[in-house]
Amino acid sequence: MIDTANAITGTGVVAGLGYAPALWVKPAPVVPQSCEAHIAEPERELEVARWKAAVTLVSERLSARAANASGAAAEVLEATAALASDRGLQRVVGKLIAAGSSAESATVAAIAQFIEKFEKLGGLMAERVTDLGDIRNRVISELLGLPEPGVPTPETPIILLADDLAPADTATLDPSLILGIATRLGGPTSHTAIIARQLGIPCIVAAAKITDIHDGDHLLLDGGVGTLTLGSDPVDAEARVVADAARRLAVQAWTGPGRTHDGVAVELLANVQDGAGARTAAGFPAQGVGLFRTELCFLSAQTEPSVDEQAAIYGEVLAAFPGQKVVFRTLDAGSDKPVPFVLHPDEENPALGVRGIRLGQGDPGLLERQLDAIALAAEQQGVRNAKVMAPMVATIDEARDFAAACRARALSPGIMVEVPSVALLAEAFLAEVDFMSIGTNDLTQYAMAADRMAPSLAALTDPWQPAVLHLIRSAASAGVSSQKPVGVCGEAAADPFLACVLIGLGLTSLSMAPNALAAVGLQLGSVSLEQCQHAAAAVLRCTTAREARSTAHELLS
Amino acid sequence: MTKQTVVVGSSVGLHARPAAMIAQAAGAYEEEILLILDGEEVDATSSLMIMTLGADCGASVTVESENADAVAEIAGLIARDLDA
Numbered sequence: 001m002i003d004t005a006n007a008i009t010g011t012g013v014v015a016g017l018g019y020a021p022a023l024w025v026k027p028a029p030v031v032p033q034s035c036e037a038h039i040a041e042p043e044r045e046l047e048v049a050r051w052k053a054a055v056t057l058v059s060e061r062l063s064a065r066a067a068n069a070s071g072a073a074a075e076v077l078e079a080t081a082a083l084a085s086d087r088g089l090q091r092v093v094g095k096l097i098a099a100g101s102s103a104e105s106a107t108v109a110a111i112a113q114f115i116e117k118f119e120k121l122g123g124l125m126a127e128r129v130t131d132l133g134d135i136r137n138r139v140i141s142e143l144l145g146l147p148e149p150g151v152p153t154p155e156t157p158i159i160l161l162a163d164d165l166a167p168a169d170t171a172t173l174d175p176s177l178i179l180g181i182a183t184r185l186g187g188p189t190s191h192t193a194i195i196a197r198q199l200g201i202p203c204i205v206a207a208a209k210i211t212d213i214h215d216g217d218h219l220l221l222d223g224g225v226g227t228l229t230l231g232s233d234p235v236d237a238e239a240r241v242v243a244d245a246a247r248r249l250a251v252q253a254w255t256g257p258g259r260t261h262d263g264v265a266v267e268l269l270a271n272v273q274d275g276a277g278a279r280t281a282a283g284f285p286a287q288g289v290g291l292f293r294t295e296l297c298f299l300s301a302q303t304e305p306s307v308d309e310q311a312a313i314y315g316e317v318l319a320a321f322p323g324q325k326v327v328f329r330t331l332d333a334g335s336d337k338p339v340p341f342v343l344h345p346d347e348e349n350p351a352l353g354v355r356g357i358r359l360g361q362g363d364p365g366l367l368e369r370q371l372d373a374i375a376l377a378a379e380q381q382g383v384r385n386a387k388v389m390a391p392m393v394a395t396i397d398e399a400r401d402f403a404a405a406c407r408a409r410a411l412s413p414g415i416m417v418e419v420p421s422v423a424l425l426a427e428a429f430l431a432e433v434d435f436m437s438i439g440t441n442d443l444t445q446y447a448m449a450a451d452r453m454a455p456s457l458a459a460l461t462d463p464w465q466p467a468v469l470h471l472i473r474s475a476a477s478a479g480v481s482s483q484k485p486v487g488v489c490g491e492a493a494a495d496p497f498l499a500c501v502l503i504g505l506g507l508t509s510l511s512m513a514p515n516a517l518a519a520v521g522l523q524l525g526s527v528s529l530e531q532c533q534h535a536a537a538a539v540l541r542c543t544t545a546r547e548a549r550s551t552a553h554e555l556l557s
Numbered sequence: 558m559t560k561q562t563v564v565v566g567s568s569v570g571l572h573a574r575p576a577a578m579i580a581q582a583a584g585a586y587e588e589e590i591l592l593i594l595d596g597e598e599v600d601a602t603s604s605l606m607i608m609t610l611g612a613d614c615g616a617s618v619t620v621e622s623e624n625a626d627a628v629a630e631i632a633g634l635i636a637r638d639l640d641a
Contacts, residue, residue: 082577087584088603114605121611124572128608299568340615 010182010207012226013193015519017244018159018180018202019237022217025162025169028137029146035104044097051093051103054142058135059084061148072198076191080166083128084135089114104143111136130191134166154178159219159228161210165192175199180221182207182228204228247522254518254525256285258510260503262528267509268517269325271489273297275316281514285521288325290437290511291489292317294370295332298339304366310373311380318381325387327437327489327511328374329416330367332356332391342366351451356392356416357402368405375409389414389437394421399432417486418442423471426478426486433484437511438475440490444468463492464545464552469501473540476506487511496523497552503529504536527556559625561632562617567639570613573604575639580604582634586627592635593619601631 039047059081066077083089089110096106111132118125118132137149151160151169157179162169164185173181178201186192186205196203202223210228213219220229220237258268269290270281274297278289297313298305305313318326332355333339342363347353360367371388378386390402393415406413414435417423422436423443430436440463445452447468450460463469472488479486487509492498494516500523502510510520524532535555542548567575583590583601590601594616599606601620612618620632 079573079577082580083605086580086603086605088600088606088609091600091603114609117609121609124569125608125611128573 006230007227008207008209008212008230010204010210010226010228011187012204012223014196014201014203015224016180016200016202016248017223017241018219018221019232019234019241020157020159020179020219021215022161022213022219023152023154023158023215025151025160025165026149028133028149029141029144031104031108031140032144035102037102038100039097039102041100044100047097047103048094050143051097051106051139052090054103054139055084055090058138058142061138072194076195080131080135083131084139104140107136107139107143127187127191130164130166130185134169159221161213162192165195173199173201175201180204180219180223182210182219182221184208184210251518251522254285254522256517256521257287258285258521258524260524260529260532261526262530264529266503266524267325267487268521269327269487269489269509269511270514270517271511272317272514275313275320278317278320282320284514284517286321286514286517288321288327289317290325290327290487290509292326292328293332294328294330295339298331298333298341302340304341304369307369307373307376310370311376314374314377315381318377318383318386322381326383327414327435328386328388330357330370330388330390331359333359351445356418357390357398358392367402371405371409371411375411378411385410385412387412387414387435389416389433389435391416391439392418392442393429394419396425396428396432399429403433416442416489417471417475418446420447420471423475426475427482430478430482430484430486435485435487436475436479437509438472438486438488438490438507440468440472440488440492443471443490447471459545462545463490463495463498464539464548466540466542466544466548469505469539469548472502472507473505473536476502479508480506485509494520496520497549497556500524500527500532500556501536501539501552504532504534523556531556558621558623559628560619560621561628562619563632563636565612565614565616565618566636568614569640570616571607571610571618571635572640573608575634576604576607578639579607579631579634583627583631586622586624588622588624588627590620590622590624590627590631592631593621 062077062081066074069077092110093106096109115129115132118128141149154177157177159180160178162183164183181196181201181203183192183205193205202221204223204226217230220232258266267287269288270286271291272278272281272289273293333342342359374386374388388406388411393399399415403413412434414433417436417438422429441452444461444463448460448465450457452461475486485508487507488502489511493510494512496519499510499520535552538551538555539548542551565571580602591598592601592607594610594612599610618635620628622628
């Protein structure tokens with residue numbers, strides 16, 4: 001059970017529990033007023049030299065730490081070192097000092113210029129703001145003769161708190177002393193998240209209210225759910241941490257195949273995008289590929305790959321899972337996945353525009369050639385009745401035409417359930433095709449009328465939303481009555497508790513990112529099919545996403 | 558003066574890693590190398606300046622320098638997916 005009484009919530013990015021006193025990262029240096037003085041002209045050359053010495057030292061120290069680190073940590077440190085010695089930064093600082101600024105003031109002003117530009121650009125560029133602020137603080141501390149700012153070296157285990165960790169901070173963290181990390185800012189792709197994942201430190205980002213926590217407060221951090229709890233009973237908290245560590249070990253040791261505790265088989269499949277991804281997935285306990293996203297093979301191409309070129313790419317994925325299920329999804333270009341050669345004129349609302357199977361309206365040959373390529377790859381690999389599904393189907397006519405095109409090539413046709421119309425009329429759609437697969441991310445976005453890319457709408461784009469669960473139920477029931485397989489290949493399948501609910505609803509397969517398979521398989525193996533069905537029925541009676549989630553956790557734990 | 562306009566191939570645009578790789582390559586030449594997007598010119602040896610262009614994947618960036626080899630090399634880098 002999750003105790004939410006005293007919980008501060010954020011976005012969990014690395015699952016796991018940690019319990020320890022809080023410790024804040026040391027604050028940035030303050031530039032004293034005396035540094036605002038005008039530097040006289042004869043002194044300016046010396047001032048530039050003083051700045052260069054400081055920045056060189058900062059850059060060298062970062063490089064030295066990069067040499068002692070490995071993997072992503074080393075890369076991040078090296079990148080920060082390179083930014084510190086950037087020529088563009090040198091030029092701006094040089095100009096400011098030439099006009100009379102002190103080295104300290106010039107550093108602050110120059111970095112501020114770049115930060116302002118990056119914030120205006122937004123997106124990925126805005127993520128560099130933390131790096132620039134870190135470089136500024138290090139250079140200023142060096143100029144003022146202060147110790148390096150950043151992460152303190154604790155002597156006993158702590159939970160580290162920060163506004164946002166700079167790359168240089170995260171690179172040398174010791175997982176035996178840092179039992180958890182929580183930041184006020186940042187996102188799932190920030191440096192903090194990347195490094196915490198690499199080090200296996202439970203981590204939460206975007207936890208706005210951590211400012212209420214003081215150094216020394218005992219905290220229970222749950223990186224899976226995304227909560228920080230103050231005032232937990234220490235004995236209880238320690239017991240939970242131990243149980244969680246045991247669970248994580250059990251996940252690592254889980255090798256499949258997927259089945260419930262009472263032995264009912266559940267197909268656990270991998271989502272892949274190319275041959276390399278399929279070969280990686282084959283190293284995980286995946287029983288096949290439930291979603292082969294073919295568009296990623298096209299994204300970097302300037303012109304449409306030929307049938308032979310496509311067949312070679314598809315063959316690689318089939319070869320990675322010989323004799324096992326591989327489900328192709330035809331090109332889902334458009335919306336957030338612009339493929340250069342099928343570019344559509346600017347659409348007002350691309351998520352509701354010409355994407356997926358709708359691309360055939362303008363260029364029917366594109367789908368025909370892709371199906372030819374899949375049939376060719378299947379023939380070359382000795383695969384019969386290869387499974388192919390179409391994305392963004394909304395009408396029975398689309399499903400019928402697609403099925404005919406597949407059957408003409410001895411391919412087994414299926415469709416994605418993303419548009420709510422398909423979930424609502426699932427039985428009629430299943431009469432046309434051999435199988436269906438629910439894309440929960442898009443189904444949720446369309447059912448809740450909420451852009452899945454908008455962070456501020458995260459509460460709406462939650463697959464636990466009761467309306468979404470009812471749509472999934474509709475598709476699952478149609479599968480049961482038609483005796484045709486209906487699976488899920490969205491992020492919902494990777495949530496161990498939701499996965500049990502989905503099986504309880506009557507779905508037959510779950511396809512997800514390969515690294516999520518073991519946690520789902522372990523959870524499924526701990527409950528019976530009857531328990532899953534019971535949880536599914538209970539969840540369908542819930543009226544909020546929060547209630548649905550906690551009901552499932554309670555019934556399936 | 559040689560000029561060449563290319564389409565940014567990196568899926569993340571001219572962001573951290575692609576920008577750093579271009580700046581490093583540009584730093585090996587004596588001659589000044591400029592990147593131009595929407596009338597804004599920046600020094601190609603500075604990854605910070607390159608990033609201020611905010612050049613997304615698919616944007617058309619012009620490379621300009623006295624050194625034709627430099628233009629060819631930098632244009633080639635911009636067109637590749639450097640983050641892959």
